[in-house]
Amino acid sequence: MSDFTGLKVAVTGAASGIGAAQAASFAQAGADVLAVDQALVTAAGLQRLQADITDPTTAATIADFAPDIVCNTAGILDGYRTVQETSLAAWAQIIAVDLTSQFQVVKAVLPGMLAKGHGVFVNMSSIAGLVGGGGGVAYTAAKHAVIGMTKQLDLDYAAQGIRANAIAPGAIDTPMNAADFAGDGHMAQWVADQTPAKRWAKPEEVAALTLFLASPAADYIHGAVVPIDGGWLEK
Numbered sequence: 001m002s003d004f005t006g007l008k009v010a011v012t013g014a015a016s017g018i019g020a021a022q023a024a025s026f027a028q029a030g031a032d033v034l035a036v037d038q039a040l041v042t043a044a045g046l047q048r049l050q051a052d053i054t055d056p057t058t059a060a061t062i063a064d065f066a067p068d069i070v071c072n073t074a075g076i077l078d079g080y081r082t083v084q085e086t087s088l089a090a091w092a093q094i095i096a097v098d099l100t101s102q103f104q105v106v107k108a109v110l111p112g113m114l115a116k117g118h119g120v121f122v123n124m125s126s127i128a129g130l131v132g133g134g135g136g137v138a139y140t141a142a143k144h145a146v147i148g149m150t151k152q153l154d155l156d157y158a159a160q161g162i163r164a165n166a167i168a169p170g171a172i173d174t175p176m177n178a179a180d181f182a183g184d185g186h187m188a189q190w191v192a193d194q195t196p197a198k199r200w201a202k203p204e205e206v207a208a209l210t211l212f213l214a215s216p217a218a219d220y221i222h223g224a225v226v227p228i229d230g231g232w233l234e235k
Contacts, residue, residue: 002215005030010067013074015039017174021203053101059108072102081136094138121164154223170229196231
């Protein structure tokens with residue numbers, strides 16, 4: 001694990017799942033961590049901001065923290081709904097949480113990073129950002145757009161010391177996927193069976209990848225999308 005002592009890291013969606021694992025891992029590596037979530041973050045050793053990630057004032061507060069590294073992890077699912085099953089309000093909510101919130105945080109934080117000549121963004125996409133079937137129409141559209149935003153962000157600012165990469169998780173055992181484990185867990189077992197690695201990943205595995213992408217060891221990795229999916233996309 002890299003040493004992040006003296007660096008400031010902001011993590012959205014930090015109350016549970018991947019975001020919680022990221023926040024804890026960065027804190028263990030010595031970083032000063034701002035954990036942002038609409039729910040209460042209960043983990044010790046973190047600065048906490050309980051706020052709606054879609055509110056532009058939340059992005060402004062994150063910018064005031066002056067992070068060196070931002071993990072745009074907050075997100076919600078759309079229940080695998082098709083176009084006909086998706087209302088305009090539901091579409092707008094998914095886009096607001098899964099895409100626009102990331103844009104708002106990037107836009108607010110970027111000037112401070114540019115002034116320092118260095119900054120790292122690790123944006124959370126999904127295998128649904130690379131293929132169909134990982135979510136419904138709104139979630140899939142949002143996660144594809146996160147990848148596009150990440151690539152353009154890095155292209156525009158790489159020469160000024162900014163690095164932006166995206167992570168594309170597959171089956172990760174988090175509260176957001178609790179529905180798959182409901183009842184007899186048939187859906188969770190089906191997902192595991194369909195995954196070449198034959199298991200779900202733990203959030204800590206995504207956190208470990210995040211720390212690598214945020215570290216100096218990944219300094220030449222720019223605008224990349226890194227799947228962590230147990231081989232799902234190989235099928």
